[in-house]
Amino acid sequence: MINANSKVLLEVRDLHATVGGAEILKGVNLTVRSGEIHAIMGLNGSGKSTFAKVLAGHPSYEVTQGTVLFDGQDLSVLAPEERAQAGLFLAFQYPVEIPGVANDQFLRLAYNTVQGHRGKEELDPLEFDDFVREKMKLLKMNPDFLDRSVNEGFSGGEKKRNEILQMALLEPRLALLDETDSGLDIDALRIVANGVNQLSSKDNAMILVTHYQRLLDYIVPDYVHVMEAGRIIRTSGKELALALETHGYDWIHANDQATGAQP
Amino acid sequence: MSAVLQHLVNQPYKHGFVTDIEADIAPKGLNEDIIRLISSKKNEPEWLLAFRLEAYRKWLDMVEPAWQNVKYPKIDFQDISYYSAPKPKKKLASMDEVDPELLRTFEKLGVPMHERAALAGVAVDVIFDSVSVATTYKEKLAEVGIIFCSISEAVQKYPELIRQYLGTVVPPGDNYYAALNSAVFTDGSFCFIPKGVKCPMDLSTYFRINTEESGQFERTLIIAEEGASVSYLEGCTAPRFDTNQLHAAVVELVALDDADIKYSTVQNWYAGDENGVGGIYNFVTKRGLAKGRNSRISWTQVETGSAITWKYPSCILRGENSVGEFYSVAVTNHHQQADTGTKMIHIGANTRSTIVSKGISAGQSNSSYRGLVRIAPTARNARNYSQCDSMLIGSQCGAHTFPYIQVQNDSAQVEHEASTSKIGEDQLFYFAQRGIGAEEAVSMIINGFCKEVFQQLPLEFAVEATKLLSFKLEGSVG
Numbered sequence: 083m084i085n086a087n088s089k090v091l092l093e094v095r096d097l098h099a100t101v102g103g104a105e106i107l108k109g110v111n112l113t114v115r116s117g118e119i120h121a122i123m124g125l126n127g128s129g130k131s132t133f134a135k136v137l138a139g140h141p142s143y144e145v146t147q148g149t150v151l152f153d154g155q156d157l158s159v160l161a162p163e164e165r166a167q168a169g170l171f172l173a174f175q176y177p178v179e180i181p182g183v184a185n186d187q188f189l190r191l192a193y194n195t196v197q198g199h200r201g202k203e204e205l206d207p208l209e210f211d212d213f214v215r216e217k218m219k220l221l222k223m224n225p226d227f228l229d230r231s232v233n234e235g236f237s238g239g240e241k242k243r244n245e246i247l248q249m250a251l252l253e254p255r256l257a258l259l260d261e262t263d264s265g266l267d268i269d270a271l272r273i274v275a276n277g278v279n280q281l282s283s284k285d286n287a288m289i290l291v292t293h294y295q296r297l298l299d300y301i302v303p304d305y306v307h308v309m310e311a312g313r314i315i316r317t318s319g320k321e322l323a324l325a326l327e328t329h330g331y332d333w334i335h336a337n338d339q340a341t342g343a344q345p
Numbered sequence: 346m347s348a349v350l351q352h353l354v355n356q357p358y359k360h361g362f363v364t365d366i367e368a369d370i371a372p373k374g375l376n377e378d379i380i381r382l383i384s385s386k387k388n389e390p391e392w393l394l395a396f397r398l399e400a401y402r403k404w405l406d407m408v409e410p411a412w413q414n415v416k417y418p419k420i421d422f423q424d425i426s427y428y429s430a431p432k433p434k435k436k437l438a439s440m441d442e443v444d445p446e447l448l449r450t451f452e453k454l455g456v457p458m459h460e461r462a463a464l465a466g467v468a469v470d471v472i473f474d475s476v477s478v479a480t481t482y483k484e485k486l487a488e489v490g491i492i493f494c495s496i497s498e499a500v501q502k503y504p505e506l507i508r509q510y511l512g513t514v515v516p517p518g519d520n521y522y523a524a525l526n527s528a529v530f531t532d533g534s535f536c537f538i539p540k541g542v543k544c545p546m547d548l549s550t551y552f553r554i555n556t557e558e559s560g561q562f563e564r565t566l567i568i569a570e571e572g573a574s575v576s577y578l579e580g581c582t583a584p585r586f587d588t589n590q591l592h593a594a595v596v597e598l599v600a601l602d603d604a605d606i607k608y609s610t611v612q613n614w615y616a617g618d619e620n621g622v623g624g625i626y627n628f629v630t631k632r633g634l635a636k637g638r639n640s641r642i643s644w645t646q647v648e649t650g651s652a653i654t655w656k657y658p659s660c661i662l663r664g665e666n667s668v669g670e671f672y673s674v675a676v677t678n679h680h681q682q683a684d685t686g687t688k689m690i691h692i693g694a695n696t697r698s699t700i701v702s703k704g705i706s707a708g709q710s711n712s713s714y715r716g717l718v719r720i721a722p723t724a725r726n727a728r729n730y731s732q733c734d735s736m737l738i739g740s741q742c743g744a745h746t747f748p749y750i751q752v753q754n755d756s757a758q759v760e761h762e763a764s765t766s767k768i769g770e771d772q773l774f775y776f777a778q779r780g781i782g783a784e785e786a787v788s789m790i791i792n793g794f795c796k797e798v799f800q801q802l803p804l805e806f807a808v809e810a811t812k813l814l815s816f817k818l819e820g821s822v823g
Contacts, residue, residue: 138774138778139777140774141770141774142770161777161782162774162777162778163776163777163778163780163781163782165778166777166778166779166780167780171778172778174775174778177775178769178771178772178775180772180775180790180793181766181793181794182790182792182793182794182796183789183790183793184793187789188779188789191781191785191789192776192779192780192781195779195780195781195785196779196780199780231793248779252779252780
């Protein structure tokens with residue numbers, strides 16, 4: 083939902099980042115306002131996932147240039163957990179397994195930590211149990227998953243649903259969904275997309291990182307960006323995704339040549 | 346992230362202080378005269394002196410074991426003082442008469458003894474250096490016929506019981522350190538639960554090594570008669586020193602028909618500094634004899650301290666249908682080395698044993714599980730289940746598993762499972778992305794990993810163990 087008067091949540095300016103000495107992001111610019119849904123598309127290796135991880139503060143990546151303001155605050159001074167507490171959420175492409183840690187305990191600790199930082203009330207185990215079960219219905223999740231270890235032995239679809247469940251619990255101001263659609267069958271995709279749509283509001287924003295148009299059949303973005311070689315090379319409305327789906331990524335360059343625009 | 350972790354893991358040992366109490370110390374060195382001195386200081390009967398001398402003579406002919414997966418400089422056994430005791434004072438009638446300095450020590454350790462005893466209903470037999478200073482709740486226990494006192498006191502008051510059982514599970518010549526202990530032990534605990542009595546409370550001993558360079562040779566003997574049961578807790582902490590301290594304890598448990606002994610340890614001795622200097626050498630022989638039918642011996646240990654741990658709490662399952670259990674968490678950090686595990690010796694028919702071992706290695710430390718499961722020809726239908734899990738934190742530590750299985754009866758069922766896992770940066774980042782800092786993340790992962798063992802601990806101990814592990818390991822990932 084585009085509203086030019088709504089608050090700027092994320093302001094990325096000329097962002098460069100490296101991993102292991104190799105520069106992956108080479109000057110990303112992006113502005114996200116409250117209420118907006120952005121899709122970032124691009125081929126493998128274009129830097130989409132790196133962009134999401136850099137925003138979340140993954141320790142393997144080093145920001146070498148540029149600024150990121152989240153709700154007016156310089157992100158570079160915040161540790162990853164502080165970014166999360168401030169309301170920045172990353173739904174992982176490959177959620178890691180944590181053997182031995184029960185999902186319900188993990189979810190409750192995460193929830194209470196973030197609540198605590200918002201000056202809101204924390205929930206005891208019984209209260210939390212009611213609360214989380216309510217949220218799980220949204221994603222049609224089997225309650226037995228609360229007793230299992232975090233992501234351990236989960237199918238790809240279960241892992242992704244668990245990510246969206248965490249998003250539902252933590253109510254982030256800005257959610258980065260890193261290829262949440264990959265590895266999902268069509269039913270799971272619908273459930274996840276439905277969950278995301280219900281969580282979307284005028285007070286938060288979402289960035290969907292994806293390869294394919296099909297997720298965008300269910301979650302309609304306000305903006306579609308195309309990333310290539312560490313930069314956003316094209317920004318347009320949702321119709322851009324459809325054009326990419328039909329013509330492929332090369333079409334952008336052909337299109338550029340035809341119009342004489344620089345990539 | 347790793348700077349935070351570094352800081353956390355390098356926190357100095359909290360209990361590093363020395364209590365200023367005058368000690369009565371024997372001259373350094375070991376010979377028959379020193380043993381006679383110990384025996385006479387303790388006013389022991391002739392048979393006990395003979396027991397000590399026999400052990401000493403065996404020890405002289407023995408060779409220090411070298412098969413364990415640990416490295417340390419050669420110990421000069423002549424450079425150790427084998428006896429130290431607080432200056433004798435008049436007999437203590439109540440806690441008020443205990444040396445205030447000693448009470449302050451307990452305060453610093455966070456073990457306000459009398460409060461703890463009263464609040465938790467735990468009887469605390471306090472070992473201060475080598476001599477017991479105070480015993481609480483003794484009268485209450487005496488009402489039901491339970492004896493819980495220092496072994497020195499037991500030698501004086503119940504010599505026949507000591508003579509009947511001492512050395513029957515761990516004979517004087519059993520191994521190098523057990524022989525040394527048998528020759529020079531100065532004190533320890535004695536516990537006797539008579540026929541049919543269920544001990545109404547957990548019995549607890551807080552050990553503390555205090556005098557610099559005084560070797561510690563505790564001797565513990567616990568006997569549960571027919572149908573008796575007891576849960577015994579041993580907790581340890583020691584002050585900080587630069588020179589290595591040798592600790593060679595012997596613990597013997599005897600369970601008669603239908604008796605049940607549960608022995609829990611939380612060990613947090615000084616482990617040396619971040620370069621591995623100082624720290625306790627912990628060479629312990631612990632063994633339980635499940636002598637009677639349907640008897641049960643259960644060991645639970647949480648080993649977090651010591652520079653070197655060499656320890657194999659074992660069960661000899663002689664009685665038919667007897668049960669042996671071993672639940673262990675061993676944590677090593679910095680340059681700590683642990684070689685620990687258990688022995689389950691199945692002799693009786695239908696004997697069962699369970700081994701759950703969790704090793705956690707961080708820093709440059711090395712942790713080994715070494716376990717023996719032996720099914721004797723007589724042990725029809727014996728069963729064993731072993732599970733050995735290792736967790737590595739960082740890339741410079743090591744974890745090893747040495748399972749030995751000897752089966753001499755083909756009706757036996759023996760299972761062994763093992764796993765190795767690692768706390769990685771990606772796991773910590775996952776926690777961080779949900780707002781959870783590294784400290785809490787490590788604590789949660791470790792507690793999850795150790796859950797099966799912590800469940801075996803008495804509640805109070807489980808809480809302490811959880812805190813202790815978090816304290817030891819927070820931030821060791823980087």
